Structures are given as C-alpha cells and as structure tokens.
Amino acid sequence: MxxxxxxxxxxxxxxxxxxxxxxxxxxxxxxxxxxxxxxxxxxxxxxxxxxxxxxxxxxxxxxxxxxxxxxxxxxxxxxxxxxxxxxxxxxxxxxWGVLFQQGALFSNLTVRENVAAPLFEHTRLPKSEILELADLKIALTGLPPRAGALKPAELSGGMRKRAGLARALALDPExxxxxxxxxxxxxxxxxxxxxxxxxxxxxxxxxxxxxxxxxxxxxxxxxxxxxxxxxxxxxxxxxxxxxxxxxxxxxxxxxxxxxxxxxxxxxxxxx
Ligand SMILES: Nc1ncnc2c1ncn2[C@@H]1O[C@H](COP(=O)(O)OP(=O)(O)OP(=O)(O)O)[C@@H](O)[C@H]1O
Structure with a gap:
C-alpha cells in the first residue's frame, strides 16, 4: 500500500x-x-x-x-x-543593501570610509583589503577614483547617490x-x-x-x-x-x- x-x-x-x-x-x-x-x-x-x-x-x-x-x-x-x-x-x-533617499552617508567620513563601513562591521578582512574592496565598489558605480577621498558634502547630488549605492553594494548583496x-x-x-x-x-x-x-x-x-x-x-x-x-x-x-x-x-x- x-x-x-x-x-x-x-x-x-x-x-x-x-x-x-x-x-x-x-x-x-x-x-x-x-x-x-x-x-x-x-x-x-x-x-x-x-x-x-x-x-x-x-x-x-x-x-x-x-x-x-x-x-x-x-x-x-x-x-x-x-x-x-x-x-x-x-x-x-x-x-541586502539599502540606498536611502538622502543617501544616509556619514558626513564626517570620506566616501571610501563610508563604503568600507559595512565591511568593517560585518567582516574580519584586513583593513588594506577592505579599502581595496571599497575602491572597487566606488569604481563599479561609475565614480572617479578621486571621489573616494572626498566627504559627502563635497559631492554633487548624483555623485552622492552613487556613493550611497556603492555602500549599499559593499557586502555583495542579493x-x-x-x-x-x-x-x-x-x-x-x-x-x-x-x-x-x-x-x-x-x-x-x-x-x-x-x-x-x-x-x-x-x-x-x-x-x-x-x-x-x-x-x-x-x-x-x-x-x-x-x-x-x-x-x-x-x-x-x-x-x-x-x-x-x-x-x-x-x-x-x-x-
Ligand atoms: N514615524 C511615524 N510616526 C507616525 N506616523 C508615521 C510615521 N512614519 C510614517 N507615518 C505615517 O504613515 C503614513 C505613510 O507614510 P509613508 O512615509 O510610508 O508614505 P509614502 O507612501 O512613502 O509617502 P511619500 O510618497 O509622500 O514619501 C503617513 O500617513 C505618515 O504620516
């Protein structure tokens, strides 16, 4: 049966x-x-x-x-x-990653430090690798390399969105x-x-x-x-x-x- x-x-x-x-x-x-x-x-x-x-x-x-x-x-x-x-x-x-409307970037950090923040929080990678990964994400969103050293207030609205997107993508979200x-x-x-x-x-x-x-x-x-x-x-x-x-x-x-x-x-x- x-x-x-x-x-x-x-x-x-x-x-x-x-x-x-x-x-x-x-x-x-x-x-x-x-x-x-x-x-x-x-x-x-x-x-x-x-x-x-x-x-x-x-x-x-x-x-x-x-x-x-x-x-x-x-x-x-x-x-x-x-x-x-x-x-x-x-x-x-x-x-997951989130791009909030205003970008929600830390104003006292550079773009590179902002993008690196979730990597410092969620991984144990060495600092040099984290900063390299942050630079890769910055490039991925079409920002020029020099943008990494700038603070959010020094960016245009469009650049700020891209920086927020780079941070949202920092941990390779699905x-x-x-x-x-x-x-x-x-x-x-x-x-x-x-x-x-x-x-x-x-x-x-x-x-x-x-x-x-x-x-x-x-x-x-x-x-x-x-x-x-x-x-x-x-x-x-x-x-x-x-x-x-x-x-x-x-x-x-x-x-x-x-x-x-x-x-x-x-x-x-x-x-
Ligand atoms: N923290 C809060 N405290 C009290 N009411 C809230 C809060 N957040 C949202 N609301 C209320 O929830 C409802 C929906 O708000 P929400 O911001 O989600 O709308 P939305 O569709 O995103 O609007 P918009 O297109 O204008 O941004 C509104 O009536 C709003 O007043």
Missing amino acids: KTAAAPVPAPAEAAPPIQVEGLVSRFGDNVVHDDLDLTVERGEVLGVVGGSGTGKSVLLNSIIGLKTPDGGVIRLFGEDMQEASRRKWTALERR LLFLDEPTAGLDPIGAAAFDELIKDLSDSLDLTVFMITHDLDSLYTITDRVAVLADKKVIAKAPVEELEHSDHPWIKEYFLGPRGRAAGKAATARSR
Whole structure:
C-alpha cells in the first residue's frame, strides 16, 4: 500500500527574497497597511508606486526591520523575520543593501570610509583589503577614483547617490532596496542612474525593490510595478499591463500626461 509522503518544505534558498503576508502597520489610529500582501521574486526589479502617504516608506522600513509589523508575517529569503534570532538577523542583513533617499552617508567620513563601513562591521578582512574592496565598489558605480577621498558634502547630488549605492553594494548583496533613487537628479543624471541600476541588476543578478515616483524609471528598468492604494498592494504587473487597469488612481498615473510621455519615450527607446 502506498502511503502519502509527508510534504517536503521548500528549501529556504528556493524561497522568494521577499514575502509579505497580511501586513498590518499602524501609528496610533492611523492604519497605513491592512492585510497587505506582496511577493518579490528572485531577480525581479520591482517598482513600488502609490500616492503620497500610501505607506511605501513604511513598507520598506517594515521589510528591513526598522518598523515592527502590527500584524502579518514578513519573510526574507524564506525566514520569518519576527522569529529570527539576533544571529540569523545579522546573517540575513548581509544579504541586502539599502540606498536611502538622502543617501544616509556619514558626513564626517570620506566616501571610501563610508563604503568600507559595512565591511568593517560585518567582516574580519584586513583593513588594506577592505579599502581595496571599497575602491572597487566606488569604481563599479561609475565614480572617479578621486571621489573616494572626498566627504559627502563635497559631492554633487548624483555623485552622492552613487556613493550611497556603492555602500549599499559593499557586502555583495542579493537584494537591493532603493528609496526614490532618482529624486533630486536632473533628467540626464536620472537617466544615467537608471542605466546604472539596470546594468548592475543584470550583471550582479540582483533582486531590486525600488520606491519611485519617476515614471521614466518605471518604464526603463522595472520588470513589474506594485501599486499601493487602499492600504494594500492593489496591483502588481508589468507597467504595460497597468496601463490597461480600470483603477482610477492607476489610470490617472499611467495615462495622465506625464505617464503617456514616459510611455512614448520608452517605446521610442526600444525601437
Ligand atoms: N514615524 C511615524 N510616526 C507616525 N506616523 C508615521 C510615521 N512614519 C510614517 N507615518 C505615517 O504613515 C503614513 C505613510 O507614510 P509613508 O512615509 O510610508 O508614505 P509614502 O507612501 O512613502 O509617502 P511619500 O510618497 O509622500 O514619501 C503617513 O500617513 C505618515 O504620516
């Protein structure tokens, strides 16, 4: 007689990098997320959009452990983050990098020291190797070598973003979080930064979670876009599919004048 085999749990490595299930986020009476679900697949570049105050940053902060969820489960690489021991957290933390909106660089350190900081914190490599690795990351993000010796205040906005990105990539993460990476850049600088993120995500096989208001970025580099509204993710689809949505906010966003212009520019680029 055959007996039913016990279900074999999926190995943690096969698990999606990000799984959010039934997330509830609150500040007092202000319910920001209510039963929000979102899965980000390995290798996917996901854009995250939504009106102001819909909870994009709170979602990012919840995923990376800066805000404790008020309900639901967040799994990173298959691990329930609420249940993870301090040791597991530290190990998992090495697997992602974050580029915050303002770069969040230490103002009293040089770019090289900023990029080296996570390597000093998480590895026991000798100082000379750490500084060499920092220089490699600085070059990877397209900064000139001389930028390593500069302090953040001595950099342009675009250079500061690149320095923040170099630091986010210091530990060779598999998962990269970007909070409005092109905000504050001029259109040419923004397009160059989009190109850099696309090149890096392809060559380093990164999974990317990118909050953005930049329609050009959405069209240029994302595989899918998650839309936050009504305290949930109401849609997750390639941008071309979202153009056909009936949801009023999505319609207005993608088919308003700016959305149409970004769509046309993307079509022209792909010809
Ligand atoms: N530390 C906090 N304390 C109290 N309320 C907060 C806090 N952080 C965020 N909120 C509230 O959570 C809600 C979502 O904020 P969040 O910053 O995530 O929005 P967002 O979608 O990122 O907006 P934007 O596009 O304007 O940056 C807002 O109502 C905000 O006031």
